[in-house]
Amino acid sequence: MTRTPTADGTEQAVPVHELTAVETAARIADGRLGPVELVEALLARIRTVDPAVGAYTAVLADTVRAEAEQAAKRIAQDGPRGPLDGVPVSVKDLFDVAGTPTWAGSAALRAAGGTPAAADAAVVARLRAAGALIVGKTRMDEFAFGTVTPGTRNPRCPDRSAGGSSGGAAAAVAAGLGPLALGTDTGGSVRIPAAMCGVVGLKPTYGVLPADGVAPLSWSLDTPGVLARTVDDAALAFAALTGAAAPAAAAAPPVSAAGLTLAVPDDALFARCAPEVAERVAAAVELLAADGARIERVSLPLVDLVSPAVSLIMAAEASAHHRRTLQDGAELHPTTRDRLEEGALVPARDYIDALRFRQLLHQRWREAFTGVDAFVLPTVAITPVPHGEFFLPQPDGGMDVVPVASTRFAHPASLAGLPALSVPCGAPADGPPVGLQFMGRPHGEQTVLRLGRRYEALSGGPWPTTDPVAD
Numbered sequence: 001m002t003r004t005p006t007a008d009g010t011e012q013a014v015p016v017h018e019l020t021a022v023e024t025a026a027r028i029a030d031g032r033l034g035p036v037e038l039v040e041a042l043l044a045r046i047r048t049v050d051p052a053v054g055a056y057t058a059v060l061a062d063t064v065r066a067e068a069e070q071a072a073k074r075i076a077q078d079g080p081r082g083p084l085d086g087v088p089v090s091v092k093d094l095f096d097v098a099g100t101p102t103w104a105g106s107a108a109l110r111a112a113g114g115t116p117a118a119a120d121a122a123v124v125a126r127l128r129a130a131g132a133l134i135v136g137k138t139r140m141d142e143f144a145f146g147t148v149t150p151g152t153r154n155p156r157c158p159d160r161s162a163g164g165s166s167g168g169a170a171a172a173v174a175a176g177l178g179p180l181a182l183g184t185d186t187g188g189s190v191r192i193p194a195a196m197c198g199v200v201g202l203k204p205t206y207g208v209l210p211a212d213g214v215a216p217l218s219w220s221l222d223t224p225g226v227l228a229r230t231v232d233d234a235a236l237a238f239a240a241l242t243g244a245a246a247p248a249a250a251a252a253p254p255v256s257a258a259g260l261t262l263a264v265p266d267d268a269l270f271a272r273c274a275p276e277v278a279e280r281v282a283a284a285v286e287l288l289a290a291d292g293a294r295i296e297r298v299s300l301p302l303v304d305l306v307s308p309a310v311s312l313i314m315a316a317e318a319s320a321h322h323r324r325t326l327q328d329g330a331e332l333h334p335t336t337r338d339r340l341e342e343g344a345l346v347p348a349r350d351y352i353d354a355l356r357f358r359q360l361l362h363q364r365w366r367e368a369f370t371g372v373d374a375f376v377l378p379t380v381a382i383t384p385v386p387h388g389e390f391f392l393p394q395p396d397g398g399m400d401v402v403p404v405a406s407t408r409f410a411h412p413a414s415l416a417g418l419p420a421l422s423v424p425c426g427a428p429a430d431g432p433p434v435g436l437q438f439m440g441r442p443h444g445e446q447t448v449l450r451l452g453r454r455y456e457a458l459s460g461g462p463w464p465t466t467d468p469v470a471d
Contacts, residue, residue, distance in 0.1 A: 038068070055177055138172055140166060161386075202225055235449045365416045379425075418441070426459060
């Protein structure tokens with residue numbers, strides 16, 4: 001427990017797992033909360049709650065305790081090392097963590113044994129340099145090739161999917177099993193689980209964060225990203241990862257959205273969107289318009305070709321990277337094996353054509369952003385689906401499938417390499433989580449963070465942590 005001042009001048013005890021990363025860092029910096037106390041409380045909550053969630057594949061209890069003790073001594077002597085000093089962070093099992101094997105979500109790789117990583121991935125090293133404590137590794141789809149994260153339950157609706165492939169990371173944040181999580185986003189793998197678990201997910205511009213020490217799925221699309229309780233938390237983590245000045249801990253949200261021009265896709269793109277998603281996103285757009293934003297209705301350039309291009313590039317590059325695994329006959333999940341084998345059949349000319357199309361898309365998106373600060377659209381076309389559901393009947397008699405419905409709105413930012421932020425859309429009382437996505441210009445992270453912060457304030461966010469055991 002830590003204590004928080006109230007309006008009447010008294011103090012209220014608050015469980016440490018309910019603190020945001022910004023609040024946690026502030027309390028550590030001024031001595032109200034010690035890193036050792038924090039870590040012990042977090043490990044206790046993981047022992048109690050994670051059996052019902054399945055967010056972690058490995059909890060590094062011994063090493064995080066040692067790191068907490070070192071942080072406590074360092075902070076007492078010299079003050080905080082960086083903006084995250086003493087703050088626990090979980091890491092998707094795709095990043096190398098020194099002394100720990102990287103299984104990439106694969107039971108086959110785990111069964112074959114492995115060598116502990118000799119060094120941290122570059123972004124993990126940056127987190128440590130900012131003082132972060134690595135609490136464990138989170139569950140994911142095998143090789144990040146999926147959108148459901150088998151074995152992980154959604155803390156807000158345990159009978160439904162947590163999304164993927166960074167589903168363990170999103171579930172950990174939503175369940176109060178750590179204030180921050182590091183994930184990866186290739187075709188939406190940070191934003192999709194963020195939307196489905198009611199947390200914030202930031203995919204930076206492609207190339208802003210290094211992928212060294214990250215097991216690749218598709219090297220020309222893979223992007224490290226952040227999952228967090230609040231937009232301010234995501235901004236704090238992004239600052240630490242880029243070496244930028246940390247935002248003020250008590251920074252007020254922007255006064256309004258006035259002066260910003262937001263582009264909203266036309267109705268055609270919403271045709272195969274769940275009604276509750278479309279309604280909640282429309283309400284969010286109205287809220288931003290009432291707050292002063294100028295809204296333009298537009299058509300996304302070349303949108304019908306985006307997902308086929310992403311899927312082709314991803315399949316070809318994943319198959320190339322995992323060629324040896326396929327040749328060795330590893331016992332992969334059947335869906336993973338099918339997708340890798342399909343990728344091996346992609347002709348070189350088709351792969352090259354997809355890369356050429358991406359260059360054309362870059363040009364068209366630059367034109368589309370003329371006079372526009374950001375695009376606003378759903379993160380995912382559906383709410384979290386029940387475990388095991390795959391086919392989605394449509395009102396027009398057609399059929400959608402979960403992977404396509406999950407990625408339809410995520411792929412444009414992936415293929416164009418643009419920054420995108422998913423924030424919870426509406427309030428928990430509205431029903432299952434829905435994500436609102438802000439997509440910005442290249443290197444426009446601060447604009448999408450500003451928009452996310454403002455919408456969070458207007459909608460009464462952030463969403464609180466949840467306890468699936470109590471539910």
